Amino acid sequence: MDANRPARVWLGPLLMCVASLFFSVLDAGTKYLTAGYPVNQIVWMRYMAQALAVGLIFLPGMGRSLFHAHRYGIQLFRGLCLCCGSVMVINGLARLPLAETTAIVFMAPVLITVLSGLLLKEKARRLDWIAVACGFAGVLIIVRPGGGLLTWAVLFPVGSAICNACYQLVTRSARRSEHPATSNLYTGLIGALVLTPWGAMAWTPMAWADLLLVAGLGAVAALGHLIMTHALLHTPAATLGPYGYTQIFWATLLGWLAFSTVPDAMTWLGMLIIAGGGLMLTSGPLLRRWVLARRG
Numbered sequence: 333m334d335a336n337r338p339a340r341v342w343l344g345p346l347l348m349c350v351a352s353l354f355f356s357v358l359d360a361g362t363k364y365l366t367a368g369y370p371v372n373q374i375v376w377m378r379y380m381a382q383a384l385a386v387g388l389i390f391l392p393g394m395g396r397s398l399f400h401a402h403r404y405g406i407q408l409f410r411g412l413c414l415c416c417g418s419v420m421v422i423n424g425l426a427r428l429p430l431a432e433t434t435a436i437v438f439m440a441p442v443l444i445t446v447l448s449g450l451l452l453k454e455k456a457r458r459l460d461w462i463a464v465a466c467g468f469a470g471v472l473i474i475v476r477p478g479g480g481l482l483t484w485a486v487l488f489p490v491g492s493a494i495c496n497a498c499y500q501l502v503t504r505s506a507r508r509s510e511h512p513a514t515s516n517l518y519t520g521l522i523g524a525l526v527l528t529p530w531g532a533m534a535w536t537p538m539a540w541a542d543l544l545l546v547a548g549l550g551a552v553a554a555l556g557h558l559i560m561t562h563a564l565l566h567t568p569a570a571t572l573g574p575y576g577y578t579q580i581f582w583a584t585l586l587g588w589l590a591f592s593t594v595p596d597a598m599t600w601l602g603m604l605i606i607a608g609g610g611l612m613l614t615s616g617p618l619l620r621r622w623v624l625a626r627r628g
Contacts, residue, residue: 343563343566343567344563344564344565344566344567344571344572345563345567345571345572345575346563347559347560347562347563347566348560348563348567348572348575348576348578349575349578350559351556351557351559351560351563352575352576352578352579352582353578353579353582354552354553354555354556354559355553355556355579355582356579356582356583356585356586357549357552357582357586358378358549358552358553358556359583360583360586360587360590361545361548361549361552362374362375362378362549364545364590365542365545365546365549368542369536369538369542370534370535370536371422371534372527372530372531372533372534373531373534373535373536374546375418375419375422375523375527375531376524376527376528376530376531376532376534377531377546377550378546378549378550378553379415379520379521379523379524379527379550379553380520380524380550381520381546381547381549381550381551381553382516382519382520382523382524382550382551382553382554382557383517383519383520383521383523383524383550384520384547384550385520385547385550385551385553385554385555386398386513386516386517386520386554386558387517389513389554390513390517394511394513397511397514398511398513398514398517399514399517400514401510401514401515401518402510403510406502406510407510407514407515407518407519407522408518408522409498409502410499410502410503410515410518410519411518411519411521411522411523411526412522412526413495413496413498413499413502414495414496414499414519414523414557415522415523415526415527416491416492416495417491417492417495417496417499418492418523419527420488420489420491420492420495421437421488421489421492423488424436424437424485424486424488424489424492427485427488436486436489436490436492436493437489437492437493437496438467438468438471438493438576438577438580439468439490439493440493440494440496440497440500440576441464441467441468441497441574441576441577442464442468443493443494443497444497444500444501444572445460445461445464447497447498447501448501448568460571460574462609463574463609464574464609465609466574466605466606466608466609467574467577467605467606467609469602469605470577470580470602470603470604470605470606470609471577471580471602471606472602473598473599473601473602473605474580474598474599474602474603500560500564500572503515503560503561503564512558512561512562512565513558515557515561516554516557516558516561519557520550520553520554574606574609577606577609578606580602580603580606581603581606581607584599584603
């Protein structure tokens, strides 16, 4: 039993890093599509594709139980949080620079650490706060936000960060009562229904290749949220918060491969600070167990 403990300690962070990779792929694909199609149309279709992908994957094995939720109110709130977060970040990007908007959105792990203690009664250790501080400092170094953000438009990325934090906390609070596939199905359905008026009004005919890409992005979104849900089953939300910053690493790699964007020295410094905080967070419990085992 003791031999499996380190694996369990690393499982949640590992799954969160993989989920962040999926979300980076989703962002890269969306960035490509929005260059030729309205943003509202792409986001609407992505949510529809996500719901369809979950249905195709799990309906054959689960049948009608896939649609059975123990707490429909929680599912509705969870879906609205993610949907509102997506809409707000898009509106923020339309009014503020990309780097500054990204920095504000990555306040979410800080909010998770605070709210998980207040709402879920999860005790955040000193290392949790240090790792969160390192992650946020690293993001600020990478994006190097300037002045001029104190306008009403800053409320959009702040609202997106709050929505993302609430989404992850609600996902963890409902982990014992809801099947992950059911939760992800309703996430896609609620987003698709809420965005239908805006997506339909903005509709522009799409090429078959782009339609296939949208379908693929829906599957990527479904798998990413499913993996993140499983990560929250194994590790407290406060501990997982800083690992969301690994999305920056994946985005940098994809940006280099797809768009030939090479990070500068300050960006690499920010990455190293983020990585140091994450390693400190995960290695702390393992080091304490090793010390106790040596003493025992």
